Amino acid sequence: MSVESRKVSESIVETVHMVRPNHLNGAGRLFGGILMQWIDEVAALAAKRHAHMNITTVSVDNLRFLKGAYQRDVIVLKGKITYVGRTSMEVKVDTYVEDADGERILINNAFFTMVALDSNDKPAEVPRLLLETEEDRHDFEKAKLRREMRLLRKEEGF
Template identity: 65%
Template structure:
């Protein structure tokens, strides 16, 4: 089954959450596991929009907790495709605290590798990614560097679970 190429904007996802008491850790901050779940969900939605198929998360790279978030904070999570290979794609997910004045502070950034799955639940060929803007092209180049780094790590014996 062949799908048409898509732009970065076509599969962009933005979700909004308000931090509730059940989302907090013992220190009164947003529990990292809750945020990781939200990030994984956004990445999967982005990948499903792009691929028009089921997907699975293969890896999470560069997950950085830059600052904390607290009860009643509004959390905005934005995901976008940065690179597409044959059966895998990289999704960049950024998390912000949004203040009442609309200003957003970046609190987390992660890069997830998503695998497109065919009807047989095996990796499937993905639609190409159309790079419309200079920022799209820069993101693609940075994704290529991360991809090469992961390949180098595998070659040097740093294996990810399941490889």
């Protein structure tokens, strides 16, 4: 049984992409499926940093497209663990367009549920989450509410 704990800050992942022509949809904007792939990768890396083992995506909540991105835009994705259960973790991923001055405009946010896997691909216990900041505690409380909603939806068959 794991009694180990890890800090939220230890799970933070940030990746940067440039939108290229092959990333565009027919309307000339970043194709949502490409962005979803990038977000899933960031969520997986954050969960792996926390668990120190293989993980798998279980569900995606609140994938919200707030603004479009276009060719040559610089896209920054930032992910971190917000909640830890016994074998599962919630990862928040925010996506930004970054301008030449480094200013970031939020264009997407998402919450992924990831599960840690042992060497037999069975769910494995993960380290507890050490909440160091007020933001960590706030994110954790919000994540508990999202978890309750996920469980309710599952119970209702959604």
